[in-house]
Amino acid sequence: MPSFMMLLHRPVERRPMADPETVAGVTREYMEWADRTRAAGRLKAGSKLTDDAGRILRNESGRVATTDGPFIESKEIVGGYFLISAADYADACRLASECPHLKYGSYIEVRRVEEL
Amino acid sequence: MTEAAPALEDLFRQEAGKICAWLVRLLGPGRLELIEDAVQDAFGAALAQWRFEGTPQRPAAWLAIAARNKALDRLRRDMRLESLDPTDEAAAWRLGFSNPEETGKPDDTLALMFVACHPALSEEEQTMLTLQVVCGFNARQIARAFLSTPEAVTQRLVRAKRRLRDLKLTVEIPEGAELAGRLAGLLNAIYQLFTGGYTAAEGEQLMTEERCAEALRLVTLLCEYPATSTGEAHALAALICFHHARAAARTGARGDVLLLAEQDRTRWDATLLARGFVHLRGAMAAPELSALHLEAGIAAIHASAPSFAQTDWPALVRCYEALIALKPTPVVKLNAAIAHAYADGPAAGLARLDELAGNTRLSHYAHYHAARGDLLLKLRRHGEAGAALLQALECPLNGAERDCLVRKLRACSTPPRQAHS
Numbered sequence: 001m002p003s004f005m006m007l008l009h010r011p012v013e014r015r016p017m018a019d020p021e022t023v024a025g026v027t028r029e030y031m032e033w034a035d036r037t038r039a040a041g042r043l044k045a046g047s048k049l050t051d052d053a054g055r056i057l058r059n060e061s062g063r064v065a066t067t068d069g070p071f072i073e074s075k076e077i078v079g080g081y082f083l084i085s086a087a088d089y090a091d092a093c094r095l096a097s098e099c100p101h102l103k104y105g106s107y108i109e110v111r112r113v114e115e116l
Numbered sequence: 117m118t119e120a121a122p123a124l125e126d127l128f129r130q131e132a133g134k135i136c137a138w139l140v141r142l143l144g145p146g147r148l149e150l151i152e153d154a155v156q157d158a159f160g161a162a163l164a165q166w167r168f169e170g171t172p173q174r175p176a177a178w179l180a181i182a183a184r185n186k187a188l189d190r191l192r193r194d195m196r197l198e199s200l201d202p203t204d205e206a207a208a209w210r211l212g213f214s215n216p217e218e219t220g221k222p223d224d225t226l227a228l229m230f231v232a233c234h235p236a237l238s239e240e241e242q243t244m245l246t247l248q249v250v251c252g253f254n255a256r257q258i259a260r261a262f263l264s265t266p267e268a269v270t271q272r273l274v275r276a277k278r279r280l281r282d283l284k285l286t287v288e289i290p291e292g293a294e295l296a297g298r299l300a301g302l303l304n305a306i307y308q309l310f311t312g313g314y315t316a317a318e319g320e321q322l323m324t325e326e327r328c329a330e331a332l333r334l335v336t337l338l339c340e341y342p343a344t345s346t347g348e349a350h351a352l353a354a355l356i357c358f359h360h361a362r363a364a365a366r367t368g369a370r371g372d373v374l375l376l377a378e379q380d381r382t383r384w385d386a387t388l389l390a391r392g393f394v395h396l397r398g399a400m401a402a403p404e405l406s407a408l409h410l411e412a413g414i415a416a417i418h419a420s421a422p423s424f425a426q427t428d429w430p431a432l433v434r435c436y437e438a439l440i441a442l443k444p445t446p447v448v449k450l451n452a453a454i455a456h457a458y459a460d461g462p463a464a465g466l467a468r469l470d471e472l473a474g475n476t477r478l479s480h481y482a483h484y485h486a487a488r489g490d491l492l493l494k495l496r497r498h499g500e501a502g503a504a505l506l507q508a509l510e511c512p513l514n515g516a517e518r519d520c521l522v523r524k525l526r527a528c529s530t531p532p533r534q535a536h537s
Contacts, residue, residue: 008168020254024124027163034170046168080168 132252154187347402357392358415429459
């Protein structure tokens, strides 16, 4: 079955964290989605990415230039990803549509992994 | 449809004390503050990472390792050991860290309790610190129990921990004569945990069950450890078992408070009652007779009565008289008066209650006025009964207790005193 990458975009948080009970409740919803999807054999991997800006590497006339990521200026970052198995885009989107990130993040980008 | 998974906060709370006890053994009580912060960091990381990774295979071990790494990270910063790699297992061992599989050892928890109940702290601080580091409650929950604010609780706890740090304590269970003195502090903290939990303060039902359960867990720990399994520890364990056994029966179908006389005794937890009697035997095997012994004895008399009417009231009166000799507090005298009322009639009880009139502690204590109202009602002095119950309603009460009093007030056939009468 083909693999799809779910890139979870979320706004850069500049406001203080919500109260712990709310955060725990949100986390529980994500975990339930991930556990359910994994139990169905559809979740292959998933990780949170750190909240820093990351690095951007460019080739500037033969020299590698490393800069901080665009995160400071941008309003969105990729907060994490899931790698899922799905028959096609419709199937992948069906799975992704149940992910609580649509409630709490900003959007999910679904990309198919190229296979030979 | 799906079975409710345990709330993350419950998991965190249950693991926090174990992880803290383990890290205190490894790093010493002087680093209690750093350890608490590291445990909080670990929980924060779990909230962020578990969203993407789902539930780890062994959540408790995940949290322990995360807390250890966070503690190591903080140590590294504090000690300016920048070169130390946080993932370097060997370096971790050199700093005193070891296998996170070791969390949850009863000895660690016991040692941590002795730290939290150190005599350099006030009784209230001891109870607060026990709630925080041993039981894993957060400042907000502790504030609710102490009718305080989370900020005030946090400040007191920080100051308490600094004082402990300055004492340069080592983590160990005291021995010999020192043990006896220190054990009293532990028993008191557990007693506070339990009595504060048994009747939640104003309007707060939350945490009540958890606090009683924690008190039972900790006192059981004391009873299982040879050096701390004294008669008093067993007496406290028995007392908690007997009261906790009635927990389910204390609340009616609509969350209303059911008095001892109204409770369906078949709903009492037989296993806990049995455990209570085992501890009571343990308590009686000891040579000393403490107030806790008598309190456990009183609870046992209630626990062994087949019905409220068949309660051995004269035995209760004897226990209360002995208790007054050891612990002459107004609340004990109040309860003794109630026992007298059942043993020798409402008039005898009322006379004793009236002897306590004017006591400042009792004048704001709802149970005192409620008991007077009850006895006056039995003596058919309805007008006075109504007045006493109204006085009770002016005292601090939780919602369920308030409803219970209002129910009684309706039983006074004469209407409550009107302002214009």
